Amino acid sequence: MVGRRADHRLRSKRKGSVFVVDALTSEILNGVGSFATLAIVALGLGIVFGLMGVINLAHGEFVMVGAYVAFMVQEAGRSHWLAIPIAAIVLLLLGGMIELALIRRIYQRPELTILATFGLSIVLRQLAELIFTKDFRSVVNPVPGATPALGVLYPTYRFVLIAVAVTVVVVTLLTFTRSQFGLTVQAIVADRELAESAGIRTSVVNSLAFGIGAATAGVAGALVAPLGAVEPQIGLTYLPGAFLVVIVGGVSRLWGVVLGAGIVAAVQTGAIHFADAVLAQIVSLLLAVVVLQFGRSSRSGLVA
């Protein structure tokens, strides 16, 4: 599901390749890669849902914009490594602006935020189609080749992806749980009015939190761009998986997202390894349903 295209690509490469791989080890590495992607995509969703109570259905489109930023940076002749911070900044600004113009008008009505972000996702996708057409664009892998690890050869870029994604997730989590800013956000979550009367400018903090959520999606988009085709629909591939992570992990603690991503990645990788992709989907669905039946409350998942 998440990184489906990427997985296909990797697998087809493997079939006729010179790599000699140990199937199980490389499945485990795939699982780790899928965990890192899931975690970074779901993180932004979790921040916006958990802290602001907003279900952002345009989150996948933020990933898509990040991927196109990477494409444009390449077209401008710049390095892919530059694309990652640029995507973060572009999405931080875009997210902040969207919060200002749209989301803040409808905080009181959660179902309306779902519908408005529905609309937003259509607009973003369609703008991408108008600007870039439906054609598949490709971003060149900056580090082609493979690195030996644990007795197998594994694509170097995937190691880079895992490292960057994990770093971004950890730094973001620390920001929200350990810093002054994080404390302010938590105060707003606990009681918006009280926080406001204590002198916190909740509107600025909200814009910033929404922007950071978008920025992590942008980084995810730039990171996955070299793994598969960049096209306007790419965001939709990532959305269900990210929701699944949020449901499994729960949002009452942000760390739940990381553990949720771990569980979902493990279950999906396992199901793909032992059976096939259809079964992996069905198992994921059952997982979500089971968590919702036995979770302690609708805000908490299995782990948090």
Place this chain on the structure above:
Amino acid sequence: MNLATPRKAWLLMSLGAAVALNLTLGEFRSGQLSLFLSLAVLAVSLDLVWGQAGILSLGQLLPFGVAAYLSAKLSIAQPTLGLVAVFGSVVVGAAVSYLVGLAAFRRRLSLIVVGLLTFMLSLMFEQIAEQWRDVTGGFTGLTGVPRLNIFGYQTSDRGQDLVISVVAILAIGAVAWLVSRPFGAVLIGIRENERRMEACGYHVTHLKIWTFTLGGAIAGLGGTLYVHRTGFVSPGIFGFTLATNVVLWTLIGGRGTVVGPVVGTLLINFLSAALADAWLQYWVLATGLIFIVAVILVPQGLVPALLGLVGRPARKTLEPDLVERPVDERDERASPIIDASNIEKRFGSFTVLADISLQMETPELRCLIGPNGAGKTTFLDLLCGQQSHQEGDVSLLGHRLTSKPAWQFARHGISRKFQAPQVIDPLTVAENIAIAAWGPTAWPLALAAQSWSAQVAQGSLQVLSQTGLDARLNDAAGELSHGEKQWLEIAMAMAGDCRVLLLDEPTAGMTVAESLRAAELLRQLHSDFDLPILIVEHDMAFIRAVADRVTVLARGALLADGTVDVVESDPAVRAVYLGQAH
């Protein structure tokens, strides 16, 4: 007044128009009309669950798509199975939604989580349909679905269009009829206030599951009509675009009305068909923008907004007859009336109630008092199933009801008024009373057949007449003042076969004169109907005027119990209230 007549006229006019359009429009347009009407059935199914019952279903494509695949499979395998495919689709649509409903409603997931779950299920079905090639045909889907075959008679293109249009209109009419019945008012009650509905004796979870199942059956019908019209089905039927569009049509047209979603579906689809050839990309972009603008500017939708402009309400009120309920021969009242023994209630590590026992042997007017945080409201919640506790037993009127859900307490005659008045704002005073009177005996199927009248207990009618609410029977409950809502809720609590009345701060927000008047009314109800009443209160003047006996709670423990005089002179009670050291 015969309410059915204008509705029948509407239905006949719509059917006539559909036939006329089918005969006069060209092949292409009449095909479009039947296609869009099959989508309107889908939109109306969404309106039933979302607009009426308040269940945000973003996965209404699930029953629709599964039914479409099933129809396609059956019809391709054996074209004469056309009608079997249609009926099978309705059944499978209902079954799919029933299963989703079980997963979604048994655990009281929040609106948002249900929306998320249904949406995710739909998107995942898209991926399953793409990948399960043997059965679903993968990306290309199933093509070459033959036209409807009715008892061996193969319809022509135009004949099929006519059948689809007529069936769609009949289905939409059936939903309009259903929500105009008391069943519709009950769905609004569930949408607005689930807690109140449970306290009235409705099995809310059950009703939501059945409403969702019915929505699935209707969506399934839409799915089979749709696939016969288009002749093929592909995984996109579960996808983001259609899933969002059906929400858009319903939202734009006006959820909560049946006409709205139909208007929205036809309007947007004809518009997009006209614009799409030349302007496809811009049109899709425009739908996104319309979505955003509609959410912010006309969240209620076009049809209600237009009706509002000409001064008509979007919903026709029921104006039910409230008939006095004959006093039935009551079996000898079981004793004790209230028997709560050794109750312990904890939230995590915090103990709210520790080893509390309270008995009421004979019908008395008892007040439960104590400083803030004493656990009074929590205790009242336990006596009517609104919360559950860890230790101890609750029996009322001889029935052991420990850990039973609130609706079962209500069905044993235990009625509750909440601290902040909880009434169903969009419904009228009379509708609120009728809903409360139907509650203790309501089952989903019976509600569809429920007539316009409600048998209301004499005590409830007495409350209405003595507080002047009987003059405002057809006003929306939301327009009442705070005090009037308090009395309406008490009248609701007494509307059924009320045997024990639990009141949480009935005089909150009342003036001194009003609360003394309230005391008088409650004493009268108590003596007229021999009604046991347990009241949580703060106001000592009211308590002195009303109480036979007072029980004092402090910090989750029982402090004192006796007549007002005894309790007032108790040094321990004085200490907790006045803060004296003891």
